[in-house]
Every structure is written in structure tokens, then in C-alpha cells.
Amino acid sequence: EPEVTQTPSHQVTQMGQEVILRCVPISNHLYFYWYRQILGQKVEFLVSFYNNEISEKSEIFDDQFSVERPDGSNFTLKIRSTKLEDSAMYFCASSEVAGGGYTFGSGTRLTVV
């Protein structure tokens, strides 16, 4: 079964450093998303991406965050200057159609120290 692949599985970074989280969505999917989940809490929407541009973003997705699809397969989330409160599991997801079910990756656990 097709999977969404995320790397790395775990990233530890110092406060103030930049991190890039990487995702390879399912190849025939056109819609891409980033979500985060702080430990024990709900899954929070960050951003959706379609046709090489951001479709929607949440209030969490401030100027410190950016997304990019640098080539035909990768979809990245960059956090410019990490804060302690950015520590969370970050999930990438993709869907074939706008209203369809999302396939989530296994996540990247980001720890900011």
C-alpha cells in the first residue's frame, strides 16, 4: 500500500536553529498538508499546499514557518528559528482529491532544547 514517507523520524535541535522536515507524499496525490501534535494533545492543522502554493494556513503557521516542494517528489517544512514550544510530532499528509481522506506519514518528532 502506498505510504507517505517522512524523514528524519526524530530530530533534536537547539533553540534558534533552523530545521527542515522532509516528506515524500504519495506519488499520485495532489494535495499536501502539515500537521503537528504536541505530546498528548490533538492534531493541529498547520498548512495545506496545492499546485505549488499554499492553499490554507492556520494561525500557528507564522512567519517562522515555510513550505516548499523543491522537486516532483519532496515536500518540506522549514522552521526558521526554532523555539522550545515548537517541540512536537510533525505529520505530513497527502490526499488524492481535495475532499478525500488523508494519508499520514509516520511523523517526525522534533525536540527543541
Added chain:
Amino acid sequence: GQQVMQIPQYQHVQEGEDFTTYCNSSTTLSNIQWYKQRPGGHPVFLIQLVKSGEVKKQKRLTFQFGEAKKNSSLHITATQTTDVGTYFCAAKNNDMRFGAGTRLTVKP
């Protein structure tokens, strides 16, 4: 974005008992999705409901969308230990927003 309220927050049942989680919105939803997240895992898509009053079944799981398309429920009949996890509803307006989830634990 669309906000959905989910109750209960936690549910602990004896294996074999039934389980229900509810999702409510103050506004009409275009559709609703349900996901399951196992402990330490990622959300896995279960189902999408679109039509008013729709009922869908997956083995022991029954999903229902309210007539007014403002609420939804997931019912599990005769829970098993493999049902353990957090069940999230998610509603899409412009973006897909998840409810807070119901964490189900099952005692063997």
C-alpha cells in the same frame, strides 16, 4: 477553520463492551472524516461521511452523520484490545480540523 467538539475525552471499557464517541459542530459540515491513532502512531483514515443521515459500517464500527450535518458518531460494538487508540473526527471547511479525540482504553 471549522471547529469540532469531541466527547468524551477518555473512555475506559472492559473488553466486549461497546464504545461510542461523539463529534459536534455549531455549524453545518460539508463532510466529516474519522481517524484512528494507535499509541505512538500516526492518524489513519477510517471513513468519510458526506450525506445527511448517512450511516456506514466497517465490521464492528458504525459511523453516523446527523440529519442536520452538525454531528457525527462512531460506535464500536464488542470492543477488543486491538481497538485501543485515540479516535479523531475531522471536519473540513477550507482546511481539515481535527477534534480533540477520544482516547479509548480496553481492559482485557
